[in-house]
Amino acid sequence: MRILHQVTLENLKKNKVRTLVTIIGIILSVALFTAVTSSVFSLQTYVLEVIKEQAGNYHGGVYHVSSKELEQVVPHEKVDHAVLLQNLGYAKVEGIKNQGKPYIYVGAMGEGFEETMPVHLTDGRFPENSQELLLPVHLGDNGGLRLQLGQELSLSLGQRIIGEDTILDQAAAFQETETLLGAKDRTYVVVGFYERPAFESYVAPGYTALTLTDGTGPDSFQAYLRVDPIKDTYAFMEASFPSREITYNHDLLRYTGNSNENTLNAVLYSMVGILSLIIMFGSVSLIYNAFSISISERTKQYGLLKSIGATRKQIRNSVFFEAVLLSAVGIPLGILLGITGIGLTFFFSKELFMTLWQQGVQAELTLVLGKGPLVTAAMLGLLTVLISAYVPAKKAA
Known part of the structure; x- marks a missing residue:
């Protein structure tokens, strides 16, 4: 040979x-x-x-969850990464013309939130403390309320309630019979504006304003997770938050081959x-x-x-x-x-x-x-x- x-x-x-x-x-x-x-x-x-x-580097999220629930889920071996947004509350603000979206919703960003989620500045800068606020540009374009950099904004933040004790979150559309309970006054300085966030549902009744946490406020969070392996996202989220409103990054799951479509x-x-x-x-x-x-x-x-x-x-x-x-x-x-x-x-x-x-x-x-x-x-x-x-x-x- x-x-x-x-x-x-x-x-x-x-x-x-x-x-x-x-x-x-x-x-x-x-x-x-x-x-x-x-x-x-x-x-x-x-x-x-x-x-x-455009949509964020996460696989699944939940709109309203307590810190106790998160303590049981986030340390799980399948959670590769997690970022939080504390739900500080909603405030009705004079000057907003969109009747189906009458609130400013304020969320306090946890560590790494702006890197994981689509928070894209159009003007100004990110908040550096819990007294500074980042506003979405569609508050002016869609809501008709235009504020300026450096302007002070006083908000009376409360939780949306319907009926006796049913809490409504950003995934629930505005209802005429809902009320705001437990309102607390907060004053912020507008330090920046950013593009309409993809994590704000189109039926959300509040324009999402972002600040930083001061360690106080409601025990209510939005959580966005990356699951490893990614193919287990749907099963893991449903098992971890069986009674919560869950959202998925459908485009990311779809184009990684982890979706039905x-x-x-x-x-x-x-x-x-x-x-x-x-x-x-x-x-x-x-x-x-x-x-x-x-x-x-x-x-x-x-x-x-x-x-x-x-x-x-x-x-x-x-x-x-x-x-x-x-x-x-x-x-x-x-x-x-x-x-x-x-x-x-x-x-x-x-x-x-x-x-x-x-x-x-x-x-x-x-x-x-x-x-x-x-x-x-x-x-x-x-x-x-x-x-x-x-x-x-x-x-x-």
Whole structure:
């Protein structure tokens, strides 16, 4: 077998032009596979970054929960990360014109809240203490109440109650029969404005204003969790908060493949499959011809090898050895070419992708290299070469 390998190597050296053409064919094939797999992986990563920026980097949340309940849930091994927003209360404010949203709701941000949740400044700065307030811009645009930076705002904050003792939270729409109980006066200084938050429900009766906690206030919190593994999010949240109003980051769960609706992923994977088949078909045609010519030129040589005892299996394996040898050169170069090509494509088209989103986003489309996409491209390239060599190998044997 070693003699057959040496003969194969000598033939490759002797026919340098044909060897080079075959390697170029493999390089182009693998470059296309790499471009397809890496571009899809990069697009998935980009979409996830946009979702985290716009909707928040959490999996599931709850609107109204006590500190005692959180003490039982947050330390759980499946909770990878948690941020809290203390529900300080609601205040009716003169000047708000939206009758279905008559309140300013004030929440006190816990540690890491503004990094995990979509709190995007439009003017001013974040609060630095419990006397400073960050207001949403839609308080003016939608509510008709426009305040200025540095302006003082006095609020009488209470809890929304309907009936005798039913507490209403931000997930419950405004009801004419509800009342505010336990109101306490607080005075804030407006230090900034931010975009309408995605964690504010569209039926929420209060415009979400943010401050920092002073360690006092109601024992009521919004909690936003990241669950590990992410596929357990729905079951974990329902088991942990069986009697609470739960919200989910549906887009994030959907695009990570952890939702009942995986349309985007299905489309992307189908696209990868179809494009890979097209690339494979075209590549097989090219590489097959190179192997066929090689085998035709060496017919007498194979006959001589058979006459001195070489078996059909050994001759067939020598052809596959040639295929693997050429792949060892062509596949790495093809991956490098594919990475370079798709990297340049993304560099020149990233502005186009950023304009596809309704709101401006900071996330940029860049080439993201992953082990899975690169290995997939390499395996597809190797499979293509082996398929191309299969028929010539049978003829040679």
